[in-house]
Amino acid sequence: MKLIIYILLIGIPALSYCQNISVETDTLDLSKNGRLTELAFWENHFYLLFETKRRNTSANFKSMKVYDLAGNFVENVFLPKEAISMPYCDLRVNNKRLYLKQEHSLSEKTFLLEKYVANFNSIKDTIINIYEDSSFIIYPNCNGEWGASTYFKSKKDNKVYEFSSSCNFNFQKVENGYLMNNGNEILIIEDPTNLYESKLNFDRSYLDKKNQGVKTFFKSEFDIYTTFKKDDKLMAIYGDSSCTYVGELNDSKLKSSYNFDKPYRFSYWFKDNNRNLQILRMFTYKSKNELGYLDGYKTLGFLLIDNGKIRIYHTK
Structure with a gap:
């Protein structure tokens, strides 16, 4: 009996360490739907927006479909004209x-998914924040x-603070x-009130201003x-052309917990x-060319992180 207990005690820590980071993989066959342009995970389902070319016009056609976590098709989503x-x-x-939100356009539009039916309907409100806590409401300006x-809008005095960023939310x-x-x-x-003061006008005035109140938290090779x-x-996902880690x-130290089986590159x-x-x-x-653009770019799929659990979906 003592021997059995001893084996269990030394086995538990090893099992816990191995289970700390695990990555599941799956494959989605989306080849008949067109080019995947946008993606969201909502109410335990994927909402995928596709774009296809049309005959006799330069305009493209958009469609949206819903898939479950196992990669099974669930239903089509109604999109207004x-x-x-x-x-x-x-x-x-x-x-x-x-929400489905139009970006960098002079006439922005916003569409809201119904609660119980997979329909997007147009709404008047075009200002949709991406996060809100007890102190600030955060808005992107892409x-x-x-x-x-x-933008960081203070709940205390309604003052707005801004910093130049990318379209990465x-x-x-x-x-x-x-x-x-x-x-x-x-x-x-650390404190959004140290950013430069601004107005919630969603223009391009940031091009003429210099960031302040932004510090480096961690830097890596x-x-x-x-x-x-x-x-x-x-946790962080990081890597280079030869390896990718979690x-x-x-x-101020980044310690590897998981090594992907092959090098991957990711973007928001x-x-x-x-x-x-x-x-x-x-x-x-x-x-990568002289202007920084990527030649031979190809989407391989996407990675879902849900409450620390990681799952890779390869698309074809």
């Missing part, structure tokens, strides 16, 4: 609802090739501020693709900032 014709848009979560900025709320990825470093805004929380620990960030695709949930686009490319 105005949504189908939008050139640029993104899927956004706010106040436990899913303008495509002209860059982007992020992937930030992580932590105890001492807000973290954001920036290439091989993680930035932190690897590209840092995202951060997330797992069991109250701050690691724990603690005391969707995040529910009110939950510990996000989706990264998984891609590859042949080379």
